[in-house]
Amino acid sequence: MARYYFDIDxxxxxxxxxxxxxxxxxxxxxxxxxxxxxxMACDALPDGDHHVISISVRDQTDKPVFHASLTLDAGWHSPENCIAAADSATRRTGGAAAQIEPHVETEDLPRTVL
Structure with missing residues (x-):
């Protein structure tokens, strides 16, 4: 059996x-x-609207042999939905300011192939 190393990003x-x-x-x-x-995603998410977890596997000689990734890309479709969510969060937290940002268009985000 060979040993493989699973590097995580x-x-x-x-x-x-x-x-x-x-x-x-x-x-x-x-x-x-x-x-x-x-x-790993269950432990890491959610901490924002965009999150990528990837694993790069290398063999005993440090030669890359496999790569896999998992991407979360979430966001509101319209500014009205973002405002409604912020209002709801403000009411739920007793008036504390909500930290909800409008969604960045997906064309602006790097894509990771799964």
């Missing part, structure tokens, strides 16, 4: 895998990476 914060895990096949590497993404 969580919205720009990188974690370098020093330990790795053993996988019998490259299909096992793919499965392990893809299975990990939703679990």
């Amino acid at each position: 969580d919205n720009g914060v990188r974690f370098h895998d020093e330990d790795g895990i053993e996988c019998e096949t490259l299909d096992g590497v793919r499965e392990a990476a893809i299975d990990a993404l939703p679990r």
Whole structure:
């Protein structure tokens, strides 16, 4: 069995895998990476309207062998919806100012292929 290292990028914060895990096949590497993404997303989200978590897998010689990512891209369709959400959040928090920003058009955001 070969050892593979799963380096993580969580919205720009990188974690370098020093330990790795053993996988019998490259299909096992793919499965392990893809299975990990939703679990990591549950811990990390939501902290905004755009979040990308990715895993880059390398072998024992540091050669890249696989990459997978998961992207959250959320936003309001109109300024009216954004204002209504801000008003609702203000009422819910007892008058505290809501921190809701209008959505940036998706054409302006970088795309990550899953």
